[in-house]
Amino acid sequence: MAKKSYLLISRRERWGLTWKGWLLLMFLLAAFMAFFTFRIVPFLSAENPNYSKILVLEGYVEDWAYPEIISRIEEIKPEFIITTGTSLDQGFYLSGVPSTAYLTARSLIKLGIDSSLIHVVPVEPDVLVNRTYNSAITVRKWLEANSPETRSINLVSTAVHARRSHYLFKMAMKPHIQTGNIVIPPRYFNSKNWFRTSRGFRVVLSETIAWFYVRLFFSPDVEKDLSRQTKDMQGCLISTQQIKNEKNRDILRFHPRAHQSSC
Helix, strand or coil: CCCEECCCCEECCCCCCCHHHHHHHHHHHHHHHHHHHHHHHHHHCCCECCCCCEEEECCCCCHHHHHHHHHHHHHHCCCEEEEEECECCCCHHHHCCCEHHHHHHHHHHHCCCCHHHEEEEECCCCCCCCHHHHHHHHHHHHHHHHCCCCCEEEEEEEHHHHHHHHHHHHHHHCCCCEEEEEEECCCCCCCCCHHHCHHHHHHHHHHHHHHHHHHHCCCCCHHHHHHCCCCCCHHHCCCHHHHHCCCHHHHHHHCHHHCCCCC
C-alpha cells in the first residue's frame, strides 16, 4: 500500500499482531510474571557458604535476625567475627553509636557472644553511596593489614539483600579471598506472599532493581579503591552521657559526618 499524506495526517502500511500473536504474547507475559513472583525471592536470597571460620556481618541487621545469627555463630564456632557498616541514618543523638558496625557488635555482645571474637570495621563516615561495596573494600583492607593469612570468609546477610551483597563482596575480595555467604531468611515475607505486604513488595522490587544495576552498570576500579586512604572511625564512638551533657545547640558537632577530618 502506498503511503498517503495529507496536510496534518498520513497513512502508511504497518505490521501488527494477529489474535494468535496477542494470545502468545499474553501467555509469555503471564509465564514471566508467575516465574518472577515465585522465584525472585529464592534467587535474591540464595545461600552459598564455604568452610571458612571467619564471619563478616554486613551493614544494618534488624532485630528479628539476631536469634538465627546467634544460632549460626554457635554452630560454626568462628575464629573471629567482623562487623562492618556505614554511619547511622538516624538515632545517633540518642544512642551515641556512630555506625551500624558498632550497633551490630554491641547487639552480639548483649546476646552473649564473646567480645574478644568481634572486630568492628566501620566504613568511613562520608560514604553515602555504594555502601555495601565500600563495606567490602574496608573489610578487605582490614584483613590485609590484620589477618593477611585469611583466604576465605563467610558473609552473613539478611533476606533478599544477600545475592547483591555476595556479588559485591566477591568483587572486592577476589582473587585472593574466597567469599561464601550465609543468608538469614526474612521473617515478614516469603517466596509465596512477598507481594501481599507493602514492605515485602517494596523490598523485593528495590533489591531486584539494585541487582540489575550492579550487574549492568556498576564497574568500580577495585585496585584504586583499595589504595585509597581510609579515615579512622575508632574515635567516633560517643557515649550518650557526653551527648546529654552538651547544650542542645552544640550537639550536632558529635555526629561523625559533622567532623569528617577526625573520624
